[in-house]
Amino acid sequence: MSKKGIAAAFVAAALTLAACGSSGSPAPSAGGGSPEARTLTLWHYEGKTSAMGVAWADAIKKFEASHPNVTVKFEEKGFEQIQKTAGMVLGSDQAPDIMEYNKGNATAGLLSKQGLLTDLSEEAAKRGWDKLLSPSLQTTARYDERGVMGSGKWFGVPNYAEYVMVYYNKDAFAKQGIEVPATYEEFTAAMDKFVKAGVTPVSTGGAEYPAQQIMYQLALSKAQRPWVDAYQLYKGKVDFHGPELTYGATAFADWVKKGYVAKDSAGLKAEDMIVGFISGKFPVLVSGSWLYGRFGSDVKKFKWGTFLWPGNQMSAGSSGNLWVVPEKSKNKDLAYDFIDITMSKDIQNELGNAGGVPVAADPAAITDEKNKELIENFNKLSAQDGLAFYPDWPAPGYYDVLVSGVQELINGSKAPDKVLDDLAQPYNDNLADIGN
Structure with a gap:
């Protein structure tokens, strides 16, 4: 539902991942043949025609193109469904590798306190997410040991506002x-x-x-x-x-x-x-x-x-909902790579042109006048400390x-x-x- 942060130069997603030495790069099999096939299980609850739904569908395509040994298994969930069952599911072997989850003390904060979410602090620093997201946007990404937002470790990454x-x-x-x-x-x-x-x-x-x-x-x-x-x-x-x-x-x-x-x-x-x-x-x-x-x-x-x-x-x-990586995720390296792609300039620009509020887009790349109005109104609200x-x-x-x-x-x-x-x-x- 504080959208700031301007990126330092973004390269194409695949090059960024390679430059970072991404652990999601195809790994050779034990016999030296083709890379082992892997699956990234992803849950989110955005509609197909929403700005996030449109941009993330393209992010999945870009991810699979840069990870030829990986198939993304996307499972659409309802907001209420995830809201009510996340604690139980994430504590089981049925947890996805990455999912969209609601930000705030009662949701992401509670799960972080329960030990159900992966600490993303190291990845946030290594991949520059901490530079892309302004302090106000980081409020909902970070939680202390009580599960209270605004400080402490990174347990989620928002890529829209x-x-x-x-x-x-x-x-x-x-x-x-x-x-x-x-x-x-x-x-x-x-x-x-x-x-x-x-x-x-x-x-x-x-x-x-x-x-x-x-x-x-x-x-x-x-x-x-x-x-x-x-x-x-x-x-x-x-x-x-x-x-x-x-x-x-x-x-x-x-x-x-x-x-x-x-x-x-x-x-x-x-x-x-x-x-x-x-x-x-x-x-x-x-x-x-x-x-x-x-x-x-x-x-x-x-x-x-x-x-x-x-x-x-x-x-x-506030920032938008968070990408979180369950502690029981079997493919954390791939989850980090996917988050990186959703933060890339091309996906951010696409999100803005599809009617979303991006956190790291190039303002000159937003061509639709209606969408510019949406982002300008957000910037006005954010500038007056109104979130x-x-x-x-x-x-x-x-x-x-x-x-x-x-x-x-x-x-x-x-x-x-x-x-x-x-x-x-x-x-x-x-x-x-x-x-x-």
């Missing part, structure tokens, strides 16, 4: 005479106008991540960096009934009451939200840059655009806690202050567990 924004249907806005809002007040006024016209403006899904990100965006409208650092990095005490989270929960409940968000969205998943926007049923969708490439290829019925959440200094966002990570990161299992909380706000089954009590308990329990 992401942030939450507002997608909108330009034709629907024009029909109602609505301009792109510059302030939060203009944003809610636009949604009021849609409601009066009989249109539910916001497509969302309460059964997965989307709705909780809206609540977080609302909380961030009242937040400053010290509050984010306290919530995400444990650098201070978090008051769950303070102005930030109180406003987030209360305003989100009001969005439901005012008809901005449909009451049946509590049972909808992210895919339902996406399809609802693509079909033209909803004129607004709040989600991340990871959907940009898909909308570019799948939206056929109307013109669409994006804008940063009006009035906020900060928005949910606030994601609401489910602070504690293991917190994703499900937040899903339940926003569903109760949508259903009206609990008042905002009671929902905040439910959010506070596991957060504070986690602080006690890690001795903070």
Whole structure:
């Protein structure tokens, strides 16, 4: 879902690997004949038409071309599937050699603390990943012995960045005479106008991540960096009934009451939200840059655009998800080589032109005007220290806690202050567990 870092001169991937003395180079067989055939098992959960899906498919081709003795066995997994089963799978002999995994204390941090991920610190220094990724992007790549992000060893490598924004249907806005809002007040006024016209403006899904990100965006409208650092990095005490989270929960409940968000969205998943926007049923969708490439290829019925959440200094966002190498990986050398290729200039440029936010592309190589706007908006957010990570990161299992909380706000089954009590308990329990 902090995208910086400019590369030192990149050579073609195969030459880079050779120059590094890559251990993934074809090894002669014991008899001196052809290299032994090997398989790299790779898991990720990006859609085929997403920017990452497109770029990584090409990275697989480049990897196989530079490793003629290796076949990549790609297995597409669902986000929820990996989220819920990673700890069990990575502790077994069924672990892949490399996989995409969600960044943050509750996910990659937890697995690193459990000894399930390979320490990549030496490879990061040897291959120059530490030079390509700016300090802010490295926040989610490094974890201390408690599993807290921001310092310590490298347990993952992001090769893209992401942030939450507002997608909108330009034709629907024009029909109602609505301009792109510059302030939060203009944003809610636009949604009021849609409601009066009989249109539910916001497509969302309460059964997965989307709705909780809206609540977080609302909380961030009242937040400053010290509050984010306290919530995400444990650098201070978090008051769950303070102005930030109180406003987030209360305003989100009001969005439901005012008809901005449909009451049946509590049972909808992210895919339902996406399809609802693509079909033209909803004129607004709040989600991340990871959907940009898909909308570019799948939206056929109307013109669409994006804008940063009006009035906020900060928005949910960070480096993208991580390439991690399970401790039980049988082909770690090949996994490192594959990561290297996804960090190469040509794959980074391709990612940018496919609608992603690359971390090491050549800006002059991004030719699509829409994609340039995506990257420029990210750079604006990053430059103002506006990346606030994601609401489910602070504690293991917190994703499900937040899903339940926003569903109760949508259903009206609990008042905002009671929902905040439910959010506070596991957060504070986690602080006690890690001795903070």
